Amino acid sequence: MQAAKKVDDFFHCKTCVVVCGASRGLGECISLTFARKFPAGSALILLGRDVKALEDVKSKISAECPHQLFVIQKFDQGNIRQENFENLFEGIFQVHKISLSSFEQAVIVHSAGTLGDITKYAKEMTDAETVKRSFDVNVTGAILLNSTFLKAFNDILKRVIINLSSLAAVQPFKSWSLYCSGKSARDMFFQTLALEEPSLRVLNYAPGPCDTDMQKDCREKSRAPDTKKMFIDAFNSGSILSCQTSIDKLCQILMTNFKSGAHIDFYD
Ligand SMILES: NC(=O)c1ccc[n+]([C@@H]2O[C@H](COP(=O)([O-])OP(=O)(O)OC[C@H]3O[C@@H](n4cnc5c(N)ncnc54)[C@H](OP(=O)(O)O)[C@@H]3O)[C@@H](O)[C@H]2O)c1
Numbered sequence: 001m002q003a004a005k006k007v008d009d010f011f012h013c014k015t016c017v018v019v020c021g022a023s024r025g026l027g028e029c030i031s032l033t034f035a036r037k038f039p040a041g042s043a044l045i046l047l048g049r050d051v052k053a054l055e056d057v058k059s060k061i062s063a064e065c066p067h068q069l070f071v072i073q074k075f076d077q078g079n080i081r082q083e084n085f086e087n088l089f090e091g092i093f094q095v096h097k098i099s100l101s102s103f104e105q106a107v108i109v110h111s112a113g114t115l116g117d118i119t120k121y122a123k124e125m126t127d128a129e130t131v132k133r134s135f136d137v138n139v140t141g142a143i144l145l146n147s148t149f150l151k152a153f154n155d156i157l158k159r160v161i162i163n164l165s166s167l168a169a170v171q172p173f174k175s176w177s178l179y180c181s182g183k184s185a186r187d188m189f190f191q192t193l194a195l196e197e198p199s200l201r202v203l204n205y206a207p208g209p210c211d212t213d214m215q216k217d218c219r220e221k222s223r224a225p226d227t228k229k230m231f232i233d234a235f236n237s238g239s240i241l242s243c244q245t246s247i248d249k250l251c252q253i254l255m256t257n258f259k260s261g262a263h264i265d266f267y268d
């Protein structure tokens with residue numbers, strides 16, 4: 001990471017935060033951490049497919065942070081229909097009587113993601129539906145959600161976009177062709193956005209290997225023996241990070257003047 005001076009107003013602004021993929025793993029941890037750190041009167045809009053899990057996250061966080069507003073919304077980022085994205089936030093503002101004029105900052109966290117089929121090598125990617133599904137969730141859905149966020153929060157001067165990226169965006173892993181190529185495409189989309197829109201702060205954050213359902217799948221489902229072994233060895237040697245350790249690092253980065261569009265890894 002390049003030398004970065006501290007700009008510490010990120011957590012001082014009354015903020016409306018959207019977290020897609022808030023029901024578990026890193027997205028859940030980000031939701032809790034941000035709810036603790038942002039000033040009272042901030043709002044968190046938690047998106048995911050599993051409403052029961054979102055409700056559990058909401059009750060856990062709201063018990064600790066009763067001064068914030070929490071909204072949960074069932075949302076499938078892989079269901080690519082125009083009407084699922086268009087006016088998503090306007091609908092939420094209306095139902096929950098959210099007035100944007102009360103916020104100084106809007107933040108979206110793109111945590112939703114899937115490994116896709118990691119049981120096959122690249123040359124075996126013959127099933128159109130499997131390939132399409134992976135890109136729908138990891139790429140197309142993230143792009144459309146981001147655009148609808150920018151449109152809905154257009155009147156808020158400070159807008160910050162956090163893409164949960166991966167080492168896999170910049171380095172190939174055997175039997176991970178769909179995941180690596182999707183993560184790479186997503187990073188480049190957000191780099192391009194950052195270049196086009198200097199008023200936005202855009203961060204591609206690679207969180208390192210974190211203890212989540214996805215990490216368990218890396219150990220258990222990777223087809224390539226060397227990929228699988230790498231994750232099993234990391235687990236056995238205790239080098240998998242807790243979500244909180246990685247998200248604390250993310251919070252530190254957000255308080256610096258990182259270059260918008262940068263890909264920053266936990267280990268940088
Ligand atoms: N864990 C790691 O070691 C690691 C390392 C590098 C990068 N990352 C990245 O960090 C992000 C979070 O990973 P994680 O480990 O926390 O994953 P996880 O434990 O598998 O959780 C994935 C989250 O994404 C949501 N999600 C999945 N498909 C979705 C869909 N179609 N629509 C809406 N939400 C969807 C899930 O919610 P529902 O099931 O409720 O929809 C869940 O909240 C991912 O983008 C991943 O690529 C993780």
